[in-house]
Amino acid sequence: MLYREAGDFKTSYAADNQTFPIRFDRYGYYLVLAFAFLVMPMVISDYWANSIVIPFLIYAIAALGLNILIGYCGQLSLGTGAFMAVGAYACYKLMVAMPGLNIVFVVVLAGLVTAAVGTLFGLPSLRIKGFYLAVATLAAQFFLIWLFTRTPWFFNYSSTGMISAPTRTLFGYPVTGPSASAVSVYLVCLSFLVVMAWLARNLTRGTIGRKWMAIRDMDIAAEIIGVNPMRAKLSAFAVSSFLIGVSGALFFAVYLGAAEAGEAFGIDKSFLVLFMVIVGGLGSILGAFLGAAFLIVGPVLLKMLLVNQFDWSSDLAAHLEVMIIGALILAFLIIEPHGLAALWRTIKEKLRLWPFPH
C-alpha cells in the first residue's frame, strides 16, 4: 500500500535510526536517484540545464552548508557569498597552479581551503552570538570580497580582474571551460550534491550533529552535559564552510566559467542562500533541497509568466519578485517557522495514518 507500515516492528537501533524508515520513501529515493542519473541526462535541454537545474544543484550544496551552521548549530552567518568566493578563488588558483590535478580533487581541496578560512572567521562565535555574530560574518563578507578584488595575486594579474576557468576533463569529457557540455556539467554537479547530502545527513545524525543541536538548543546546558562548545561551534563552521566552498568552486568552475568577486559573490548571494534555508526549513536536509528548488524555480516561473505571458517589463517583474520573496519569508516565519520541510513532514504523518486517523 501507499505509505504504510503494518506496525512498529523495529528490533535494532540501526533500523530505528535509518534515514528512510518507510519502504515507500526508500524506493522513492532510489527512483529519484535513478531518474536523476539515468533519465535526466537523456532528456535535459541546454536551456533548462543552465537556467534551472544546474543552479539548483549548486545552490542546494550551499544551502546544505548554511543549514548545518544556522539550522543545526544555531550560528547565524551572513558571509555565505564570501565563503563561496573563497571556494571559487581557491579552485582557480589550484587549477592554474596544478594543471595535471583532477578537477574533482581541485574542488575538494578548494572546499578544504574554505573550511580553514571559515573556521578562522568562526572564532568570534566562541565569545559572541546572535546578531553580534551576524556582524562578525558581515566583516568576513566585505573584507574577503575587497581582498579578492584588490589583490592582483588572486586573479593572476589579469587586466579585467576576472578569473576564468581553463578547460579540464573528467573521463575524457570536458567539464569546465567553454567546450563543456551541459550534460557533463549536470552530472558533475549532481554527483557532488549526492555525496555532499550523504555527508551532511550522516554527520547531522551522528555524535557531532547531536552536539551541534545541543549547542543550538541551549548552549549553557550543552556545556554542562559535556559538549565542548569550542569544538562543536568550530566544527560546524568548518563543515558548513567546506560545503559552501565546494558549491562556490562548482559555481565558478563548471557553471559560470568566469567570475568577478564583487559581482558574483556579493552580499545578495548571502541573503539568497539564507532565504533558501529559511523557506526550506531550518535544521532539515530535505529543507535545503526544497528551499533551493523553490527560490531557483520560483523566480524563473514568475518571470516567464509576467514577462512572456502578460508582456510586463522585466524590471517591473523583478521588483514584484523581490516583494514576493520578502513577503514569503515573513509568511514562512509566521505560519511555518520550520519551512517547507515541516509541511512535507505533516503531509507524511497524515498519509501514514490515512484513512483511519484515530
Next chain:
Amino acid sequence: MPDTLLFAMEAALNGLTAGIMYALVALGFVLIFKASGIFNFSQGVMALFAALTLVGFQQGQVPFAHLINAIFGTRVHHFGWNLPTLLAIPATVGVMVVFAWAVERFVLRHLVNQKPIILFMATIGLAYFLEGLGDLMWGAEVKRLDVGIPQGMSGAVDDLTFGLFGYGFYMDTLDLYAMVIAALLVAVLVLFSQYTKEGRALRAVADDHQAALSVGISLRFIWVLTWSIAGIVALVAGIMWGAKSGVQFSLSLIALKALPVLILGGFTSIPGAIVGGLIIGVGEKLFDFFMQPIVGGATENWFAYMLALVFLLFRPQGLFGEKIIERV
C-alpha cells in the same frame, strides 16, 4: 602645520559628516531595539522608502503607476500637480505611521515570544518586501530630492579654517544642516521620552515588558509608536542622504553600516548610537587616508565591520550598552 596633518584633519571632518548619517540610521535601530527587543534590519530600507515616498508626493507621482499601466494598458504617470515640501513631509510621515501600524498588525503580533534570531530574519524579509514595494510604487530610477536645504561648499567653514591654518577645508553646507538637524532630533527625542506620558510608557516598556503590561500600558500601541518614530527618524536620514547623493538603492546599504555603529555604541543607548556613528565615520575616513598608499583604496567597505569585530572581542556590550551578554 604640515600638509599631511591638514589633509588628515579634513578627512576626519568629512568622516564626521558621514558619521552623522550612520548615527541617524543607528538611532532608529536603537529606538526599536529598546522598545521591542527587535533588531530591525529594515531600518535602512525604511529610510529609502521614506525618501522615495517624499519625492513621489513632491512630484505628484501616481503610486504604482508602472503596475497600473502594465495591467490596464493605461499611461498614467503624474497627477499633474506638485505638493509643496511642507505638505509632502507630513504626508510622508502619515505613510510611515500606516506602515508602522501594518508591521505591528501583520508581522509583530504573530511573532511575539519568538527567538530574537527569528525576529531578526523576519526583518530581513521585511526589508526585501519594503524594497520591492518602494520600487513598485514609485519606480526604481535615481531621483533628485530637493527640500530647500542649500547645498555646495560652505564659505563659512572655508574662511574660518583658512584664517586658522592657512588652508580652507572643503565642507558641504548640507552637512552643516544635517548636524544641526540631527542634534535637534536627538533633543526632541530626549524631551519626548522624559516629559510626556507616551515617552514614559515607552521607557517602561523598554525596561520590562511584563511590568509595563501589568500597570496598564498597551504593548501594541507602544510598538506602533516606536515603529512610527523609527519611521520618522528614517525619513530624516532619507532626506539628508537623498539630498546629498540622490534617492537610490545604495541608501539602504547604509543600514549595514549601522550594525557596526551599534556594536560600538551599544544596542540600547541613544548617545551610544551618536558617538558610535561619529567614531565609525571618522575612523573609516582616517584609515582610508593613511592606508591608501599601502593597501589601495576602498577600505571603507570593510573597516567598520573589522573595527566592530575587534571591539566585540574586548567589550561586547559596547561603549554605553548594558552588560547583559552571557559568556559561553
